[in-house]
Amino acid sequence: MSDNVSGGAPTRAAVILPWEREAVSDSRRSAEARLAEAMGLTASIGGLVIVHSAIMPLRHRRPSALLGEGQVEMVHADLKAHEVDLVVMDTALTPVQQRNLEKAWGCKVIDRTGLILDIFGERARTKEGALQVELAHLDYQRSRLVRSWTHLERQRGGFGFLGGPGETQIEADRRMIAVRMAKLKREIEEVRRTRGLHREARRRTPYPIIALIGYTNAGKSTLFNALTGATVHAQDQLFATLDPTMRTIALPSGRPAILSDTVGFISDLPTELVAAFRATLEEVAAADVILHVRDIAHPDTAAQKADVLGVLDAMVRDGALDADWPRRTLDVLNKADLLGGVSAVPGLVEGGAAVPISALSGEGLDLLRAAIDERLASAKEVASFDIPSSDGATLAWLYRHGEVLAREDQEEAIRLTVRMLPADRARFEAMTGAGA
Structure with a gap:
């Protein structure tokens, strides 16, 4: 995460929820609950202190800044009064809306996607988790090339949405992002193949x-x-x-x-x-x-x-x-x-x-x-198998991988009635050629 958040004095943050009453897809969730969730997301980032929050009703989304002019001015006054450094807009912003709000309010603005990506960037620990989150971030950044993406050499997690050195050369960024994304995709496929082998090993246990x-x-x-x-x-x-x-x-x-x-x-x-x-x-x-x-x-x-x-x-x-x-x-x-x-x-x-x-x-x-x-x-199936009395390995396999319901010891074979998962039964029958 960027230095102004991870070190020094806490960054003073505001959380703003644009609320479209008629466009709400999930009427079971109230505006207050949605705002509380957004504040929880924001508060989960170390180095931030939430000093202001507000719900802004929307009749429709303005292409330039999402909010109406009067709302932009109202929020600006609140942000100035609370000395806010960072605004989290709990919605998706276009790059134009994000830049215009930053200019109008004189502070950094991130949207819900940027916030969640930054949280994920901080906390992914496994190799695939880190690769996947970085790939998602670059996909998001392609449309926002006015942002720096120097996180590729970062020492800590996070992606710099909360602070960065400023403008970059757009064409150079595009080429670098494309190269990096291609490399990430290759690395992810390799990790997936490895995890697939692990999953197959678990099935063989199983x-x-x-x-x-x-x-x-x-x-x-x-x-x-x-x-x-x-x-x-x-x-x-x-x-x-x-x-x-x-x-x-x-x-x-x-x-x-x-x-x-x-x-x-x-x-x-x-x-x-x-x-x-x-x-x-x-x-x-x-x-x-x-x-x-x-x-x-x-x-x-x-x-x-x-x-x-x-x-x-x-x-x-x-x-x-x-x-x-x-x-x-x-x-x-x-x-x-x-x-x-x-x-x-x-x-x-x-x-x-x-x-x-x-x-x-x-x-x-x-x-x-x-x-x-x-x-x-x-989900288990019940099946009966006749196993040669001398085949101790097969008997042991059935005892390990199934629940033996009945056993009948005959002269040359042992008949087992076993409850087992369908995958185990299919594997056993393929392995031995046995039939119920």
Whole structure:
């Protein structure tokens, strides 16, 4: 991140929400809730202090500066009174609108996309996460070449939206950006191939995969830690987790499974970042069970759920996710402790299967583990195989990868009736030529 934010005196910031009443696509989310979320995003950046916020109603979007002239002047007066250095506009701005607002207000202006990209740039830790975020940033920057992109030699995270050395030569930038993006894409493909090999290795093990998804700050990492005993970074902060993290857990049935923590979803996620976090989405697509972790105590929990489901539906349209994902999904209603405990939550469920829990206190986690086991069992198939008595390796494989329901020791063969995942059964039959 830029020096004026990461060091020295805090940067005084203002958060402005342009609110189009008639154009609001999600009527379940209020302007106040949307502003609060934008302030949470802004506050998650170190070195910023929010000194002013405002909701500006819009009749229509002005091409020159988004806001009307009177609104621009009104905001300018407020910014001057609060000595604001940086304005976060919680909307998408065109490059022209961004430049005109900066000129009118005499301070730096970033939009929602720039803000989220800067947060992601600070926090991506894995190689692919860092590469993907940088690629998304460059894609965003191509239309805003008046900005510097000296972050390519940065020592810290972030992308300099919050401060930079000034103008650059546009044509030189275009060439450099194109070269850098091509290199990033090659590196990303190499990392994806490596991760694909890891995923194939997990399938060969194979353990069931359980993916945690949910709106940002719903408590996924806290739940991940509670179920695995890990110490993944978890705090009351938007986008505290950006990179997929995996650990092995033991289920009540005794079978191990792989639990995957993922980046949180958010409303109006920049399109550049939907593609950039394909790594996380791939893990969701490969999951045997998807746990949709929800902050059931949040006033916008229904709108947040709609945002998450909207992203998953888009993945189906893009061919990145099977249309049967709802069958594999279990709602986990987290933060029940804020509503008086697990027993107070069931009445809030809008129909369908859901498990109320508190990842923080641990209440309801045993029920969740049992529900995961049950969901995995419901996807399993029962098959019978005749195995030569002398083939101990094949017998051991079936005991490791399935749940043996019955065993009949015959003179030359052992007949096993096994409950197993469809993928395990297909692999076994392909490996041995066995049939039910």
